[in-house]
Amino acid sequence: MSITIALSKGRIFEETVPLLAAAGIVVTEDVDKSRKLIFDTTNPEVRVVLVRASDVPVYVQYGGADLGVSGLDSLIEHGGQGLYQPLDLQIAKCRVSVAVRKGFDYQHAVKQGARLKVATKYSTIARDFFAEKGVHVDMIKLYGSMELAPLTGMADAIVDLVSTGNTLKANDLVEVEPIMDISSRLVVNQASLKLKQRTLRPILDAFAQAVAAKNA
Numbered sequence: 001m002s003i004t005i006a007l008s009k010g011r012i013f014e015e016t017v018p019l020l021a022a023a024g025i026v027v028t029e030d031v032d033k034s035r036k037l038i039f040d041t042t043n044p045e046v047r048v049v050l051v052r053a054s055d056v057p058v059y060v061q062y063g064g065a066d067l068g069v070s071g072l073d074s075l076i077e078h079g080g081q082g083l084y085q086p087l088d089l090q091i092a093k094c095r096v097s098v099a100v101r102k103g104f105d106y107q108h109a110v111k112q113g114a115r116l117k118v119a120t121k122y123s124t125i126a127r128d129f130f131a132e133k134g135v136h137v138d139m140i141k142l143y144g145s146m147e148l149a150p151l152t153g154m155a156d157a158i159v160d161l162v163s164t165g166n167t168l169k170a171n172d173l174v175e176v177e178p179i180m181d182i183s184s185r186l187v188v189n190q191a192s193l194k195l196k197q198r199t200l201r202p203i204l205d206a207f208a209q210a211v212a213a214k215n216a
């Protein structure tokens with residue numbers, strides 16, 4: 001029975017390659033040199049599809065793919081419906097944080113009880129975080145280049161992914177509060193897990209072993 005794996009181009013694809021290799025799966029073409037979206041692998045029962053990072057949970061939920069690799073950020077924003085999440089792959093590690101323009105008194109703004117204008121792609125994570133703190137926010141939904149929002153005066157703060165901090169630094173922003181650590185998760189379609197056990201189980205087991213070996 002054939003299996004479709006949904007991945008996103010870039011860091012998730014690159015960091016998943018060694019895990020796929022551990023399961024005997026190698027994509028037979030250079031994805032960076034192709035405009036194709038569906039790729040064969042060395043396992044005739046397995047193909048890889050390339051989608052936007054935030055669309056991976058959607059493809060797996062609706063059965064467009066049987067399994068996928070998704071950042072916890074994308075997974076939380078998606079909601080996780082219809083997905084089995086058996087494994088933290090411990091790849092694409094970063095954190096979600098609040099950042100503001102250098103010189104903006106975030107602590108004061110938060111204490112004062114005024115409404116904070118927050119621009120983010122991660123509206124569920126941001127909403128839950130500020131609700132828990134009892135801070136009232138006006139949320140501005142963006143899909144990228146969030147760093148620009150405080151710089152243009154459109155927002156007081158952003159909620160974005162931070163790894164080295166270089167992007168914030170380059171834009172005169174400072175990280176004022178970490179919200180959560182992020183890594184990528186294996187997500188599996190719940191129906192596929194039952195119906196395609198024979199093909200899926202060895203792949204899941206090989207991934208688990210490779211992750212354990214890498215982090216031992």
Ligand SMILES: Nc1ncnc2c1ncn2[C@@H]1O[C@H](COP(=O)(O)OP(=O)(O)OP(=O)(O)O)[C@@H](O)[C@H]1O
Pocket residue numbers: 008009010011012052053054055070071072073074092093094143161162163164182183184
């Ligand atoms: N700088 C980073 N360092 C480590 N991991 C990261 C970093 N940025 C993002 N990630 C993780 O990798 C995942 C994929 O990131 P990528 O940049 O490929 O997609 P995206 O641009 O965030 O999503 P989309 O294309 O759907 O808008 C993110 O969901 C996050 O979990």
Ligand SMILES: O=P(O)(O)OC[C@H]1O[C@H](OP(=O)(O)OP(=O)(O)O)[C@H](O)[C@@H]1O
Pocket residue numbers: 144160161162163164165166167168
């Ligand atoms: O703290 P840093 O190490 O600078 O990493 C943080 C940046 O990494 C991600 O962007 P990415 O490089 O993936 O660009 P993209 O979101 O436009 O794909 C994220 O959206 C941040 O902007």
